[in-house]
Amino acid sequence: MTTGPGDFTERAGDQAYHVRPYRPPVNLLWWLRRRTYLFFVLRELSCLAVAWAVLFLMLLVRAVSEGGDVYAHFVTWARMPWIVVLNVVAFAFLMLHAITWFNLTPAATVVRLRGQRVPPAVIAGSAYAGWVVVSALVAWIVLRQ
Amino acid sequence: MTDTIALQVTRYRPDRETEPTVEEFAVPLHNDWAVLDGLNHIKDNMDGTLSYRWSCRMGICGSCGMMVNGEPKLTCASFLTDYGRGPVRVEPLAGFPVIRDLVVDISDFLRKLPKVKPWIVREDEEPVGAGEYLQTPAQMDAYRQFSMCINCMLCYSACPVYALDPDFVGPAAIALAQRYNLDSRDQGAEVRLDLLIHPEGIWGCTFVGECTRACPKGVDPAGAIQRYKLTAALHSVKSLLLPRGAR
Amino acid sequence: MAERTKQSGRTTEPILWLLFSAGGVAAALFLPILIFIFGLAVPLGWVAPGSNHLQGVLANPLTLLVLFGLCVLSLFHWAQRFRYTLIDGLKLKGYQRLINMGCYTVAVIGSLTVAVVLWLAR
Numbered sequence: 374m375t376t377g378p379g380d381f382t383e384r385a386g387d388q389a390y391h392v393r394p395y396r397p398p399v400n401l402l403w404w405l406r407r408r409t410y411l412f413f414v415l416r417e418l419s420c421l422a423v424a425w426a427v428l429f430l431m432l433l434v435r436a437v438s439e440g441g442d443v444y445a446h447f448v449t450w451a452r453m454p455w456i457v458v459l460n461v462v463a464f465a466f467l468m469l470h471a472i473t474w475f476n477l478t479p480a481a482t483v484v485r486l487r488g489q490r491v492p493p494a495v496i497a498g499s500a501y502a503g504w505v506v507v508s509a510l511v512a513w514i515v516l517r518q
Numbered sequence: 519m520t521d522t523i524a525l526q527v528t529r530y531r532p533d534r535e536t537e538p539t540v541e542e543f544a545v546p547l548h549n550d551w552a553v554l555d556g557l558n559h560i561k562d563n564m565d566g567t568l569s570y571r572w573s574c575r576m577g578i579c580g581s582c583g584m585m586v587n588g589e590p591k592l593t594c595a596s597f598l599t600d601y602g603r604g605p606v607r608v609e610p611l612a613g614f615p616v617i618r619d620l621v622v623d624i625s626d627f628l629r630k631l632p633k634v635k636p637w638i639v640r641e642d643e644e645p646v647g648a649g650e651y652l653q654t655p656a657q658m659d660a661y662r663q664f665s666m667c668i669n670c671m672l673c674y675s676a677c678p679v680y681a682l683d684p685d686f687v688g689p690a691a692i693a694l695a696q697r698y699n700l701d702s703r704d705q706g707a708e709v710r711l712d713l714l715i716h717p718e719g720i721w722g723c724t725f726v727g728e729c730t731r732a733c734p735k736g737v738d739p740a741g742a743i744q745r746y747k748l749t750a751a752l753h754s755v756k757s758l759l760l761p762r763g764a765r
Numbered sequence: 766m767a768e769r770t771k772q773s774g775r776t777t778e779p780i781l782w783l784l785f786s787a788g789g790v791a792a793a794l795f796l797p798i799l800i801f802i803f804g805l806a807v808p809l810g811w812v813a814p815g816s817n818h819l820q821g822v823l824a825n826p827l828t829l830l831v832l833f834g835l836c837v838l839s840l841f842h843w844a845q846r847f848r849y850t851l852i853d854g855l856k857l858k859g860y861q862r863l864i865n866m867g868c869y870t871v872a873v874i875g876s877l878t879v880a881v882v883l884w885l886a887r
Contacts, residue, residue, distance in 0.1 A: 393532040394615035420846035438886035444816040451808035460804030471793035481744035508798040754779035
């Protein structure tokens with residue numbers, strides 16, 4: 374019997390015996406093994422949509438500040454098919470981020486009122502309500518005449 | 519003649535194999551048999567060399583954790599009839615080194631557990647004559663869920679971070695630390711914080727949430743860890759901003 | 766070496782996690798609607814806010830402040846999530862220090878860029 378790394382010797386009284394534990398390797402595609410793992414990785418990758426949104430917003434801000442023509446040029450650029458597709462995908466991932474974030478918020482925030490724990494659904498509900506309010510506010514500010 | 523169901527069981531005999539193999543056994547399909555009963559039947563009637571851990575057979579000792587059809591389960595709490603016509607794949611608990619057959623090496627967890635001091639830590643002990651430390655039902659409610667842990671380690675098996683990095687302290691150890699942090703009788707929160715706020719402690723967790731899904735006792739270790747992150751982060755900020763005397 | 770990394774990890778990890786959390790909240794609240802409006806609705810012609818009106822909104826110091834906070838926090842949120850995704854997803858634990866420094870350098874450079882763009886737009 375050959376020895377290898379990770380083997381060790383145990384003693385029981387006078388008897389010594391060799392233990393060779395088997396360590397299964399972790400596949401690089403471990404996250405494809407389960408639907409929940411895949412969902413987790415997609416959720417984490419939504420951070421790329423967040424980074425893209427920041428970049429896009431900065432391009433927008435620069436276009437707006439430079440005035441009419443530059444802004445029109447920006448809108449034309451943003452209308453290009455591959456930019457639209459990119460933004461559709463980014464929007465989907467941003468929604469994934471927001472929904473998973475608000476659903477998981479109750480796990481970290483435990484609030485006790487008068488000795489009772491506030492139900493997780495109330496915490497998540499408040500987060501969603503805040504989301505609606507902020508979105509409505511932003512839309513109103515941007516779109517009002 | 520009772521129906522049978524096939525149990526595909528991992529075998530690993532280090533004295534003559536370098537890798538595990540799979541052996542199939544046809545086990546009687548009784549309505550009230552758990553997977554553990556199937557394993558016991560194999561050991562008693564078919565192959566006495568099959569090695570596995572079990573004890574209470576009622577989901578309280580935490581000994582019989584194994585992978586059943588790829589999911590970490592207590593074999594005493596998984597019924598053969600849950601798996602239709604089979605076959606039922608029984609493998610050793612994922613994420614741990616396999617010693618033999620279905621027996622895994624849990625010494626890593628046993629080493630980590632005492633490090634988080636899973637007992638009541640007091641700075642000042644009351645004299646015995648003063649009586650017990652009293653606790654209201656609401657105070658017990660604060661940590662009750664986390665006290666349900668039976669150390670079965672299904673959560674470690676489900677956790678991809680632990681599989682990738684065995685240095686990670688892991689779900690059960692942190693949940694148990696929280697069980698005592700949130701206990702009103704305990705005064706050891708600072709000590710445990712010191713032990714767990716490092717990159718392989720609570721910060722290693724990326725909130726996959728599989729541990730909570732795998733837990734047979736509803737402990738919700740993922741929730742415990744997220745709450746702990748918030749507590750630890752706020753504590754760190756406070757200690758950075760406030761001078762020692764003011765704390 | 767490992768000990769020193771562990772020590773510095775104790776002070777930096779909590780702060781980075783708080784930035785990640787704050788960034789997560791900010792990104793979740795503001796980015797979906799902003800990308801919906803400016804990434805989809807405006808280019809596809811569903812709405813057409815005038816560029817003068819938008820300039821007026823941008824000129825407000827409150828807008829600049831909110832945008833700055835939103836973008837910086839979002840970048841640090843990205844850095845935290847992305848570094849963990851690289852290390853866990855691609856099994857790159859050995860390159861941890863490099864990946865960490867890389868991601869946060871990008872976040873810092875990005876934040877400076879945001880500051881410059883917003884300053885020039887005021």
